[in-house]
Amino acid sequence: MTRRKPVGLFVNTEKANCSIYESGLMVYRALAQGSDWTLDYAEIHQLDIAALHDLRLEAKPGTGLSLKPAGAYDFWVFNYHHLTMRGAALLDSGRLRPLGGLKFCIVLEVARDDAFVHAPRGDFDGYLVLDPTIGDTDPAVHPFPRPLEAVTPSARPVEAGLPVIGSFGFGTPGKGFEIVVDAVNREFDRAVIRINIPPATYADEYFFGLHGRNYAEYLGDLCRKVAKPGIEVRVSHRFFTKEELVEWCAGNTLNCFMYTRNQPGLAATTDQAVATGRPLAVSTNDTFRHLHRYVTPYPYRSLRDSIALSGAEVQRMRRDWAPDRNVTAFRNILADHGLLDRSPVSVGMSGGSELSGSPLPGGTGTRMSRKLSHSLAALRRPRVLLLDICDDGSPLEGLGGHAIDFMRHSDRFTFLHARCTRLATLPAILRAQQDLDAIVVDAGLSRNIQPLAGILSAVVGVHRFGCWHGRIEALAGWPLLRGLDHVLVTGGIPDPWNGSLSHIGRMVPDLTNVKLPPSDRMRVGGVLADADPGAIRRIVEMVRDLGPCEIALLPILDETAMGQVEAALDGVRPSAKAAGITLDLLPRPGSAAELCDVFATNSMNVFIHGTEHDERLARCMDLALSVQRPLATTVDGAGRRFAGSPLALGERSLAAIARGDLSGLAPFCNDWSVGRFRMRLEAALSPRFGWPGHDLHVPSAG
Known part of the structure; x- marks a missing residue:
């Protein structure tokens, strides 16, 4: 007996210049090529939402849309997004649960192992995730190939002889x-x-x-x-x-x-x-x-x-990712749910597997493949502990905390992270780590280097790396050297280069900044690394160049020093007020994310350094670079790396930097990108395990 073809309705977001709408359209066009079902199409603004919440399907007057009754559909595919369908169209997915037929949700925004970052868990029978790499093993999650359209372009490069x-x-x-x-x-x-x-x-x-x-x-x-x-x-x-x-x-x-x-x-x-x-x-x-x-x-x-x-x-x-792969994937899913007979070739595809890079089509076979691929991915890689010693009382993260989310994507090493705020607890932290092959220590935010060197010297059987942030000329006097096998330099390239030093550079984290600066006034951000009134006066004197404005002072001090800051401010406020400058002491931030939010809501950020390298200020500058705001810095202390750049005070005035563009940030953001930092760190670690390092001969900015 021949089965009736299932009938489905694809509900997209409203047509817009928007990647969510366009992705939905690409999925519809791919699925519409399936010969085992019939698929109607509607956009959410064409539907009566109140009726849909009451489990009825009605087109709004004037749309010209011809739809079947809700009960006639065997399955529904919603390009459901929390902003464009829930927020803009007011469709509550929870009220669709009693709707007859299978209900599927297209999911665009997922984390590596979580399909439900924004998608409403449990409101749909299945989630069609346009990420063939998704690691979420929930049985309702179906990885989908990217919905490419079959085209044969005719164009060729538009400039002969030039890339x-x-x-x-x-x-x-x-x-x-x-x-x-x-x-x-x-x-x-x-x-x-x-x-x-x-x-x-x-x-x-x-x-x-x-x-x-x-x-x-x-x-x-x-x-x-x-x-x-x-x-x-x-x-x-x-x-x-x-x-x-x-x-x-x-x-x-x-x-x-x-x-x-x-x-x-x-x-x-x-x-x-x-x-x-x-x-x-x-x-x-x-x-x-x-x-x-x-x-x-x-x-x-x-x-x-x-x-x-x-x-x-x-x-x-x-x-x-050809369109027929989407059809095959969707056919397997419908077969899993009993709407279609399972084809003898519906699990797996000729010549491809998820392990070789070709994602298997959706359905039961995909979930089995995902679990197998995760097991193989967990095979033994050298385990490297990024160990931060942060006993200075500041809210800042060490290098490991700064980088761990990005280092976990390495295909050479398994990176772990631990944060130590009291050296007395460090032996226990190290004992708790299993089967370590290397330790990378960042003590840039530590006040107790001498005892730390002794603890590290007692650690045997692992490679011990330490991060040096200051001037190369001062490295010989670093007490931690006696507890290390190798030094990772985040500042200037070591000269002369030798086998015990490797340059890994700084790291500007990847960030999506959607915070807006004030539109009615100039707000200048300044960082307080100590309670010295002289440091505050230097910021005020520098900012006078801008005329009347607000200075937002961000303290990165320990709790005991916070009480001294107000007294220091009281001594500076009268002269600042006379110049039309308002001083605003911000709350002490609790995390790097809060620091980034503060930097993003400033019109510009200014860094005034002392003569010696202060890693707290250097770490703040890494974060400030990520928010894409004008940045100005003195070129002493941690600001030496910016000497000669458009960000350097002295090369240009503060007013000129504030008025200028952000083109001077691009070379630093590229040279200190997450990818380049990971590549350099892997290259420094690899020779210890008998592997060649990556080719690091990347031309510098011209």
């Missing part, structure tokens, strides 16, 4: 367009960079407040200013159709994406770039994790090598 590097995306923070330009600066003397930043329905109005102008236009101007002579930047602001965008990508020698954001979900922009089959370069940002199993990310692979090597890898992605 054409292309990047595109909506104008939202963390896209890293300026990092693309800086990367091209480092590798090419002449090149064309094409950047397309189209209007965004939801983002443009909000992000206008970041710089008091259209954010897409701001990003275009920033990229032109980052480019060195010989590098031509062409910026456009067109909203392309999918077909036009694929043709545009095909006109590039290399499609390049250098995101620096830190948020759930995978980048949708690369789907069109992959569809062209042209070479591709992406950063190590976790939003590209589905691509990392195919292409080696920047900076592990240079742009030149990406042009030469990634073409075949992109072709493999095109095969693995």
Whole structure:
């Protein structure tokens, strides 16, 4: 007896210049090719939400939409998003639970092992996650291939004889367009960079407040200013159709994406770039994790090598994510739920497996494959403890706490983290760690180096690395040296270079900054590392150059010193007030995230250093670089690394830095990126385990 074809309804978000809507449309177009079911289509604004909450399906008057009764549908697919469907359309997914038929939710924004960062758990029968790498083993979670559209572009690179590097995306923070330009600066003397930043329905109005102008236009101007002579930047602001965008990508020698954001979900922009089959370069940002199993990310692979090597890898992605893979995946899911008979070939695909990089289609077989792949991924890698000694009483994280979330993505080492605030507890912390192969100690926030050296000297059977943050000339007097096998230098490159020193550089964390600075006044951020009135006076004197404004002072002191700050401020406030300057002492931050929020809500951030390196100020500057606000620094102490740059006070006035653009940040954000830090640390550790280090001969900024 022949079974009736199941009938389904696909409900997308309202049409908009928005990656959520576009991703939903791509999934619908892929699933509509299935021959085993019939799939109708509607957009949420066309439906009567009140009726749907009452389990009835009615189109709004004037939409021209012809729908079946709710009971006629065997399954529903909602492109449900907490902002565009719950927030904008007011659809409550919880009220859909009694709705007849199977209910599926497309999920775009997920963490590596959690599909429910934003998706409502339990409201749907299944979750179609557009992340073939998802590690969530919930049986309702179904990994899906990216929904590429089958196209054959005709375009070829638009400039004969010159490399054409292309990047595109909506104008939202963390896209890293300026990092693309800086990367091209480092590798090419002449090149064309094409950047397309189209209007965004939801983002443009909000992000206008970041710089008091259209954010897409701001990003275009920033990229032109980052480019060195010989590098031509062409910026456009067109909203392309999918077909036009694929043709545009095909006109590039290399499609390049250098995101620096830190948020759930995978980048949708690369789907069109992959569809062209042209070479591709992406950063190590976790939003590209589905691509990392195919292409080696920047900076592990240079742009030149990406042009030469990634073409075949992109072709493999095109095969693995072809529309028929989505159809196969969805067919397996419907078979699991009894709506279709299971095909004898419905579990697995010819020539592909999740372990080789080709995701198996959704259904029972996928969940088995995920568990197997996780077991193999857990095979023995050297275990490295990032150990932070933070006994200075400040709220700052050590290097390990600063980096651990990003270091966990290493495919060479298993990185662990521990934080010690009292040296008396350190032996117990070390005993609690099992099967360690190496320890990386950051004592930059410690006051008790002498006893720490003795404790480390007693640790045997593991490689002992220590992080040195100060001047190389002062390293010989560091008491911790006697407890270490190897020194990792975060400041200048050691000279002369020798086998016991490795340069790992600083690390600017990936961050999605959506905080807005005040629009009605100049707010200057300053960091207080001590309660010295002289330090506060230096900040006030420096800020006089800006005229009347507010100084937001952020204390990174221990609790005992906080009481002294108010007294110091009382001595400075009269002269500041006479100059039209208001001094505001902020609450002591409790975490690095709170520090970033403070830096982001300032119009600019100013760092005044003493003569000696203060790692607390250096760590704050790493965080301040990530929020994309004007930054000014003196070039003594921890500010030495900025000497000669556009951020250096003395090279330029504070007023000039405040009025200027952020192009001076790009070389630092690229050189101290999460990916480059991880690459350098892996390269320093690898020889101890008999492995070659990564190629670190990356040209410096021109």
